[in-house]
Amino acid sequence: MKKILSVFLSVFVLLCAVSMIPEVKAERFFADGFNGSTYEGSSTEIVDFARKDDEEVSIKGALPKYSNAGTYRNTCANTAGAILLGYYEKSYDELIPNFKAARVIRDRVLFATQTDAVQKVIDDLYVKMDTNNGGNGTTVNGFQTGLRQYVTDKGRNIEYKKIVSNENLNIERYKEAIETNKPIVLFVSKYTMIPLTEIYQNDYSDKYNKKLYGGDHVLVAYGIREIQYYSSAGNLTKSTTLLMVATGYSQDPLVYVQIDDRMRIIDGYTINIY
Numbered sequence: 001m002k003k004i005l006s007v008f009l010s011v012f013v014l015l016c017a018v019s020m021i022p023e024v025k026a027e028r029f030f031a032d033g034f035n036g037s038t039y040e041g042s043s044t045e046i047v048d049f050a051r052k053d054d055e056e057v058s059i060k061g062a063l064p065k066y067s068n069a070g071t072y073r074n075t076c077a078n079t080a081g082a083i084l085l086g087y088y089e090k091s092y093d094e095l096i097p098n099f100k101a102a103r104v105i106r107d108r109v110l111f112a113t114q115t116d117a118v119q120k121v122i123d124d125l126y127v128k129m130d131t132n133n134g135g136n137g138t139t140v141n142g143f144q145t146g147l148r149q150y151v152t153d154k155g156r157n158i159e160y161k162k163i164v165s166n167e168n169l170n171i172e173r174y175k176e177a178i179e180t181n182k183p184i185v186l187f188v189s190k191y192t193m194i195p196l197t198e199i200y201q202n203d204y205s206d207k208y209n210k211k212l213y214g215g216d217h218v219l220v221a222y223g224i225r226e227i228q229y230y231s232s233a234g235n236l237t238k239s240t241t242l243l244m245v246a247t248g249y250s251q252d253p254l255v256y257v258q259i260d261d262r263m264r265i266i267d268g269y270t271i272n273i274y
Contacts, residue, residue, distance in 0.1 A: 027141065226239070242259075
C-alpha cells in the first residue's frame, strides 16, 4: 500500500511540475502563394461628403516593383527583403551585385526593372531567412536574422526599430520614418488592398474598389494617405487611413492597404541600411 501511495504521489508531483511549465508560443510564419495571398473577393465602398481633407506623404520615387519569378514558394519575406535592398542600393551599389537599382535625376528616383540579379538575391534570402523550415514561409526572427546576415556580408549595417506594439501601429513613428526616407516592413494578416488607380473621386463622393485577401503576408510601406470626410453641417462623418505599400506581387506591385478595415498588423519595423 505504501509503495502504491508513493508512486501516486510521484506521478502527482510530476503532473504539477509539468503544468507549471509556461506555454511556448509558436512563431508565426508569413508567406505568399496560397498562404499569404488567398483572394477572398472584392467590394466597393462609396463615401458621400460635403467637404474632405486629403493629405498624403510618401518616400520620393516609391519602392522597387520586385516579385518572385523563381522556383521557391512562400517567398514574400524574401521578396520584401530584396525590395528593401533595391531601395537602399541607390546609395550603396554593392547591395545587389551586377545591378543598378535606380537612377537619381535631380530630385527624381527611377527604379530599374527587375533582372536575374534581383532574383538571385531573393533566392539567397530564401536560404538566409530559413524560409519554409518548420512552417510555410518565414518568421519575423528569420526575416531579421537573414536580412542582417546578407547586409553585413556586403559590408553594411542594418537597424530595425519596432513601430508595432500589441498589433497597433504607431502612426507618428511611421510618419517620422517616411519623412526621413526610411521604409517600413509590415507583417500582416488579412488585408484590404486598393490599387492606386482604383479610387475614383468627384466633388461629392469617393468610390473605392477593394480587393480582399486572407492569409499572412509581408509588405514594405513607403507612404500614408489620410482622408477625413465632413457633412454639410461640418461634422466629421468618416476617417480613412491608407498605407502605401509594395506588395511583392507582379500584378499590383504598389498599392494602398486600408488599416482601419479588416487588416491586422501583427508586427512592423522601420528599416535603415547604412
